[in-house]
Amino acid sequence: MQDLLYFSQQLINGLTIGSTYALIAIGYTMVYGIIGMINFAHGEIYMIGAYTALIAITGLAALGIAWLPLILIVALLCAMIVSSSMGWAVERVAYRPVRGRHRLIPLISAIGMSIFLQNYVHLAQGSRNIGFPALIDGGFNFGSGDGFQMSLSYMQITIFITTLICMTALSLFISRSRTGRACRAVSQDLGMANLLGIDTNRIISATFVIGAALAAVAGLLLGMYYGSVDPLFGFIAGLKAFTAAVLGGIGSIPGAMLGGLILGVAESMTSGYLSGEYKDVISFSLLILILLFKPTGLLGKPEVEKI
Amino acid sequence: MLEVQNLSMRFGGLLAVDEVSLDVQEHEIVSIIGPNGAGKTTVFNCMSGFYKPTGGKILFEGREVQGKPDYKISRLGMVRTFQHVRLFSQMTVVENLLVAQHRHLNTNLISGLIKTPSYRTKEQKSLDRAAYWLDRVGLLDLANREAGNLAYGQQRRLEIARCMVTEPKLLMLDEPAAGLNPAETKELNQLIISLKEDYNVSVVLIEHDMSLVMDISDRINVINQGRPLASGTPEEIRQNDDVIKAYLGEA
Amino acid sequence: MAANNFRHALFCSIITLIISYPIIGFNLEAQGINVTLTGADASTVVMVLLAAVIVFLFQLFRDQIMGTLRSLPHPLPQSSKEPMAENRRAKIESWVLTGIVVLALFWPFFVSRGAVDLATLVLIYIMLALGLNVVVGLAGLLDLGYVAFYAVGAYTFALLSQYLGISFWLALPIGALLAALFGLVLGFPVLRLRGDYLAIVTLGFGEIIRILLNNWTTLTGGPNGIGGIPDPTLFGMEFGRRVKEEGNTSFHETFGIAYSGEHKVIFLYLIALVLAVFTALVIRRFMRMPVGRAWEALREDEIAARSLGLSRTAVKLSAFTIGAFFAGFAGTVFASKQGFISPESFVFLESAIILAIVVLGGMGSQIGVVLAAIAVTILPELAREFSEYRMLIFGAAMVLMMVWRPQGLMPMRRIHIELKRQE
Numbered sequence: 012m013q014d015l016l017y018f019s020q021q022l023i024n025g026l027t028i029g030s031t032y033a034l035i036a037i038g039y040t041m042v043y044g045i046i047g048m049i050n051f052a053h054g055e056i057y058m059i060g061a062y063t064a065l066i067a068i069t070g071l072a073a074l075g076i077a078w079l080p081l082i083l084i085v086a087l088l089c090a091m092i093v094s095s096s097m098g099w100a101v102e103r104v105a106y107r108p109v110r111g112r113h114r115l116i117p118l119i120s121a122i123g124m125s126i127f128l129q130n131y132v133h134l135a136q137g138s139r140n141i142g143f144p145a146l147i148d149g150g151f152n153f154g155s156g157d158g159f160q161m162s163l164s165y166m167q168i169t170i171f172i173t174t175l176i177c178m179t180a181l182s183l184f185i186s187r188s189r190t191g192r193a194c195r196a197v198s199q200d201l202g203m204a205n206l207l208g209i210d211t212n213r214i215i216s217a218t219f220v221i222g223a224a225l226a227a228v229a230g231l232l233l234g235m236y237y238g239s240v241d242p243l244f245g246f247i248a249g250l251k252a253f254t255a256a257v258l259g260g261i262g263s264i265p266g267a268m269l270g271g272l273i274l275g276v277a278e279s280m281t282s283g284y285l286s287g288e289y290k291d292v293i294s295f296s297l298l299i300l301i302l303l304f305k306p307t308g309l310l311g312k313p314e315v316e317k318i
Numbered sequence: 319m320l321e322v323q324n325l326s327m328r329f330g331g332l333l334a335v336d337e338v339s340l341d342v343q344e345h346e347i348v349s350i351i352g353p354n355g356a357g358k359t360t361v362f363n364c365m366s367g368f369y370k371p372t373g374g375k376i377l378f379e380g381r382e383v384q385g386k387p388d389y390k391i392s393r394l395g396m397v398r399t400f401q402h403v404r405l406f407s408q409m410t411v412v413e414n415l416l417v418a419q420h421r422h423l424n425t426n427l428i429s430g431l432i433k434t435p436s437y438r439t440k441e442q443k444s445l446d447r448a449a450y451w452l453d454r455v456g457l458l459d460l461a462n463r464e465a466g467n468l469a470y471g472q473q474r475r476l477e478i479a480r481c482m483v484t485e486p487k488l489l490m491l492d493e494p495a496a497g498l499n500p501a502e503t504k505e506l507n508q509l510i511i512s513l514k515e516d517y518n519v520s521v522v523l524i525e526h527d528m529s530l531v532m533d534i535s536d537r538i539n540v541i542n543q544g545r546p547l548a549s550g551t552p553e554e555i556r557q558n559d560d561v562i563k564a565y566l567g568e569a
Numbered sequence: 570m571a572a573n574n575f576r577h578a579l580f581c582s583i584i585t586l587i588i589s590y591p592i593i594g595f596n597l598e599a600q601g602i603n604v605t606l607t608g609a610d611a612s613t614v615v616m617v618l619l620a621a622v623i624v625f626l627f628q629l630f631r632d633q634i635m636g637t638l639r640s641l642p643h644p645l646p647q648s649s650k651e652p653m654a655e656n657r658r659a660k661i662e663s664w665v666l667t668g669i670v671v672l673a674l675f676w677p678f679f680v681s682r683g684a685v686d687l688a689t690l691v692l693i694y695i696m697l698a699l700g701l702n703v704v705v706g707l708a709g710l711l712d713l714g715y716v717a718f719y720a721v722g723a724y725t726f727a728l729l730s731q732y733l734g735i736s737f738w739l740a741l742p743i744g745a746l747l748a749a750l751f752g753l754v755l756g757f758p759v760l761r762l763r764g765d766y767l768a769i770v771t772l773g774f775g776e777i778i779r780i781l782l783n784n785w786t787t788l789t790g791g792p793n794g795i796g797g798i799p800d801p802t803l804f805g806m807e808f809g810r811r812v813k814e815e816g817n818t819s820f821h822e823t824f825g826i827a828y829s830g831e832h833k834v835i836f837l838y839l840i841a842l843v844l845a846v847f848t849a850l851v852i853r854r855f856m857r858m859p860v861g862r863a864w865e866a867l868r869e870d871e872i873a874a875r876s877l878g879l880s881r882t883a884v885k886l887s888a889f890t891i892g893a894f895f896a897g898f899a900g901t902v903f904a905s906k907q908g909f910i911s912p913e914s915f916v917f918l919e920s921a922i923i924l925a926i927v928v929l930g931g932m933g934s935q936i937g938v939v940l941a942a943i944a945v946t947i948l949p950e951l952a953r954e955f956s957e958y959r960m961l962i963f964g965a966a967m968v969l970m971m972v973w974r975p976q977g978l979m980p981m982r983r984i985h986i987e988l989k990r991q992e
Contacts, residue, residue: 136597295774
């Protein structure tokens with residue numbers, strides 16, 4: 012019984028982290044699906060979302076507003092607006108001019124952008140980590156008094172529900188809306204979509220904006236969950252989310268969701284049963300193993316090499 | 319020297335090549351023709367080891383080579399060109415030819431670092447071979463140009479020269495005349511015949527330019543929709559009803 | 570058209586405000602467990618607004634501005650001028666380079682200790698960048714975990730001296746070879762991956778090695794690192810005030826001169842100089858050998874290279890291993906210079922700096938890479954007030970280089986080869 016509770020606790024923790032990884036991974040996978048580049052700066056977009064949310068929350072508190080739903084919604088909106096604008100600007104400045112060149116060139120540009128954004132926030136907000144108020148606390152406890160107690164916090168429930176809403180909205184958007192259909196067309200064949208009169212530049216921008224908005228949601232959620240942010244906050248999370256995207260099959264949106272959840276669980280099981288220090292080693296090893304043995308991931312389509 | 323037996327290549331549900339057979343004797347030019355999308359380049363890709371065929375055998379000088387990695391096949395003496403020219407475009411013309419002689423050179427790092435006499439002799443030999451072939455295809459004066467800056471016809475010739483410095487036994491040319499003007503095509507025609515006559519190289523040729531094919535081929539294989547349609551001398555092919563139908567009736 | 574331009578310009582300037590004002594205009598300050606928000610001072614706000622106005626004006630007159638820029642003569646003419654006769658150019662070049670090396674040999678005796686110390690660091694970066702240049706610039710393999718091999722070199726020396734008392738001179742080849750071995754073993758499985766996947770996998774490897782160094786406390790001391798790494802000796806002469814190891818003599822006593830801490834610094838600098846020159850010469854030689862041409866061929870067109878009989882794995886692995894070898898070299902010198910190492914010195918950012926050096930200098934170009942290494946290391950030291958902007962500028966520079974001049978400031982020159990007409 013104790014073992015089961017302990018296991019369930021790890022599972023819940025893993026799914027919580029995993030669903031936020033999935034939110035960030037969507038940005039990697041959509042961009043990769045459309046223009047075939049790794050948006051290395053995506054982790055920074057997410058970090059900026061977290062910072063903006065924190066700034067909004069602190070600002071509202073200073074204004075004396077204490078109604079929780081309002082705070083959360085305003086913080087979420089601010090984070091999404093700033094991150095999306097950043098995503099748009101990054102594509103415009105650093106990626107569009109190098110689109111279609113040798114594969115390494117956009118990647119190096121993205122690495123430069125990532126370093127730039129990290130230091131941008133570092134210079135503006137300092138390098139120290141800053142406490143993020145736990146706006147949502149409390150939760151359910153399971154298990155008898157003296158043994159291991161399993162807990163499911165309201166924060167975790169919030170994360171699950173928010174992720175679910177975002178994913179549903181995204182799926183609807185992709186399958187129903189005009190822009191969503193255009194997105195799918197462009198990811199099938201960019202040149203052809205262009206010939207058919209789809210404004211591919213606009214669609215690519217839209218992809219960056221959507222990815223950034225979802226990353227901002229993850230930024231707010233993970234900021235509250237971890238309780239602090241710092242400028243390096245995005246780097247590791249970005250790598251993890253990229254791993255999740257690759258695990259699920261890069262280019263595939265359901266794949267990113269699946270990959271995020273699996274990665275989150277794998278990590279929390281590692282820290283629960285082995286050691287917390289090695290959870291990063293596990294996810295990087297996982298990344299390397301997948302890329303080596305099944306580079307198309309779980310749900311990805313194989314790429315045929317052409318001459 | 320080359321025998322392809324019942325070669326098949328399937329991509330998922332698509333059977334791109336279905337039971338194609340052909341053979342090339344020494345001192346012979348054999349062409350593969352067929353409408354667009356007939357699977358000619360796929361046959362080439364299987365022969366050169368770029369694809370692993372899903373069925374059939376490829377024998378080169380009596381040895382089975384199907385499914386071997388491409389670089390090993392090329393080391394056996396089967397070298398190809400590409401439908402869209404593939405040069406090392408930021409390297410100079412002569413460097414392109416030196417790269418191709420990689421395996422003829424002493425690749426031991428230490429002997430190269432201290433320039434042992436044997437390394438020097440080999441390096442000089444490969445330079446001479448490069449110079450010879452550049453002269454042969456009329457590019458010697460452009461030896462230190464970047465390959466990417468050459469005119470299209472020159473790039474085509476450089477690609478053939480790059481194959482020839484590896485001293486192949488069998489040369490596979492994928493649409494060498496594509497994009498060339500009539501004068502250049504004529505030169506190419508003479509070059510290919512000379513490769514066979516003067517350097518004793520067998521040639522497999524994929525080509526759309528029928529006059530070139532009919533001029534220089536010893537034998538022709540026609541494939542259509544991945545399946546063999548006919549084979550024979552140019553004269554036989556010219557009079558084959560199936561071929562005429564495939565080219566005129568449906569195309 | 571004009572209205573369209575205006576709308577676009579307005580949109581861009583609003584975006585500029587959105588992405589800069591919230592982050593720059595408000596400062597989060599942690600006070601105990603509470604976080605407070607303060608508005609930035611007026612000058613910052615004015616700067617943000619100014620930026621938005623500049624973006625607005627630029628976008629509004631974009632066509633005119635770009636037109637003017639394009640009509641300007643190119644600042645760095647490449648092949649417009651008639652090239653000098655090849656052998657003459659080569660001769661001048663080798664004289665100039667020899668002159669610089671000779672100058673570098675005598676220079677430390679006339680400057681301050683701090684300057685020599687900095688110069689040693691520059692030389693270490695030169696070694697690293699030249700090594701990475703083989704991997705990224707020549708072979709076209711984006712290695713984002715290069716710093717791992719640097720760490721292997723440094724830790725090899727640190728551990729060998731701590732546990733076995735092995736000296737610098739023995740550790741130097743061991744460290745480099747071990748780093749090369751690491752490159753070989755790690756490279757073997759990953760090198761068949763496509764370019765961008767390879768980059769991420771090497772990044773993962775680099776992080777794994779750093780995490781292992783951080784957590785394998787019993788061996789590596791974890792985050793506390795390893796100290797007391799000995800200085801190099803000159804034929805058994807130590808540079809300390811007192812001789813630490815039995816059987817050694819001390820440098821100043823042997824030569825009957827007064828003890829000075831500078832001797833050690835200069836000696837280290839000279840070692841680094843010799844090693845950096847050695848690195849440059851060896852790689853220069855490689856570039857003119859079949860292996861160097863094979864690296865470039867594979868970068869240019871992998872399929873064509875394979876069709877000519879080049880083994881992808883062997884060629885890539887040689888580049889990866891040789892790059893790792895020189896990183897190991899640099900690592901050993903670094904450990905000896907610092908006397909103390911910890912995982913902090915081997916973070917991803919370090920890989921990114923080395924990559925930035927290669928990219929700025931011009932991928933494949935040795936002289937470009939050396940100049941960029943000097944600039945990137947020295948400029949932040951010269952302008953200390955700007956040093957906190959260093960990484961910000963690096964990042965921006967990497968983006969700008971990729972957009973405008975991906976071949977780098979000093980693009981690689983092709984080697985001229987004389988051919989004799991054959992009969």
